[in-house]
Amino acid sequence: MIVRTRWTVPHPPEVLWPALCDSRLELQPRCPVFYLGTPRPTMCRLPDGEGEVDAARQCVSEQGVVRQRITVWEPPARLAFHMESTDLGFHRYVDQLADLFELxxxxxxxxxxxxxxxxxxxxxxxxxxPALWVGLKSVHRFVFRNWQKMALSPPRPDAAVSPR
Structure with missing residues (x-):
């Protein structure tokens, strides 16, 4: 199954690129699927530092972590990765999960x-x-709304850099 979502924001790719690997997702979800059990992402990060092909990436949710491996690293245009492991409940059903971001x-x-x-x-x-499609589409939109808000908001002087 393929789920594709497009979103346009009023900022150049260079401004958005850092959010793909280091962001906190703080908005409250609008979609009810998050209240029905879809894991709501809370942050993404590069636990080992800098990004590159074969580097680790993590997507953290309220319910657990998806550990990923970067397969394409072309700043600020393309980022791709695949799931290596997860402690989320869907691990019993999902064989493969891969993402591609294009800016x-x-x-x-x-x-x-x-x-x-x-x-x-x-x-x-x-x-x-069908349930996975709805859940993934909701996650896509939720993440994009957060990134749009982050790009539109000036940095807080007290904001700490997320741990790597």
Missing amino acids: TPAGRGTRITRTTTVTVRGLRRAALY
Whole structure:
């Protein structure tokens, strides 16, 4: 299954690129799927420091962590990674999960395209795909709304750098 979401923000790719690997997602979700069990992301980070191909990336949610490996690192245009492991409940059903972010200049802003590819195992996979699609689409939009807010907000003087 492929889930693709596009979002346009009024900032250049260079301003948005850092959020792909170091951001805290602080907005409250608008979508009810988060209240029904979809893991709500709270931060993404590079636990080992700088980003590059084969570097680790983590997506942290209220329910656990998705550990990822970077497969494409082309700042400030493309970032791709795949899931290596997770302690989230969906690990029982998901064989593969990969993401590709593409940042394209669009006038005075940037068009962000996120493409998530998921492979589900088991006899009930046909029943799981619709729920996964809705959950992933909600996560995409939630993350993009947070990044848009971060890019529009001036940095707080008391803001600490997130741990790596």
